[in-house]
Amino acid sequence: MSPLDKKLGRDLWRMKGQAIAITLVIAVGVLMLVMMDGLVNSLDETRSAYYDRYRLADVFAPVKRAPNYVLNDLAAIDGVTAVASRVVGGALINLDNTLVPIRAQAVSLPRR
């Protein structure tokens, strides 16, 4: 064994406490990185699956008082496969079992 290898080994042994602590910190850091990466991927996939299952749009484009023929312009944009319109409005409503009015959002449904 080369004297430099012996020196490395002895120096590491002499500072073994520090070396173990540094190794543990790095190991925990790598562990956290792998866990968080898996979590983010999982949430991404869950969101995509949920949107797919409930047919949610990829893009919502709120506009004020737009005429219905704007839909044709939007449908003509490259990459747009389907366009649907809704009318959305807000209101305060009173329910029997609540003391204060509740803010509500009304969304129209397409004609069947």
Next chain:
Amino acid sequence: MTEKLSLPAFRSTGITKVYGSGAAAVHALRGVDLEIPFGELVVVLGPSGSGKSTMLNILGGLDRATDGEAFYSDLNLTEMSDASLTQYRRHHVGFVFQFYNLMPSLTARENVELVTEIADDPMSADEALALVGLEERINHFPAQLSGGEQQRVAIARAIAKRPNILFCDEPTGALDSATGRTVLRVLMDVNESLGATVLIITHAAATAGMADRVLKFSDGRISDVIINKTKVSPEEIAW
């Protein structure tokens, strides 16, 4: 010894070394001419700042002169590339400094093996340590050795590659006089048994007695060269 013995070990003409520039320029050497034959033990004397170490650094290939020429045998040290100077230091030169620069986590033998690993035709670490009288201490760590013993390990490390030249910059500077004499004895033995040219820089003027040649530096120049017809042994030196 494979050197061209017809040539001196070292010769220099007009060596100048200037640190800094303009008003802040410091002239460490002001035109040094010298000639040192192979196989001599040379003692370099002079006060602090007189240029001794600077000259040693230039001859040892550790530094470059600002002007002038310095030769080792037929090698022009002032024109060599950094890589060539590294090869020169590796194959021809050993260094011993005031502070021993030993690796604290390696034993005496392992400290010497650091050099024998990369040298072309080294002696064994045990042989080098025996030459400096430390055959009983080969497995000791530097912390288990006295200052004089550590310096002898440093000398063993320097001579293990069988250098033609051994530069010693204040080798006894950190030692008491008795231990210093032991170290000087080792250096004289290295000079006589290995035939290495040994240059010793020192403040201790009494050391001059053991030299073949004494170079006295003053204010960046060699002020005097003394050739000793009879040398005294290191044991007779007192400082």
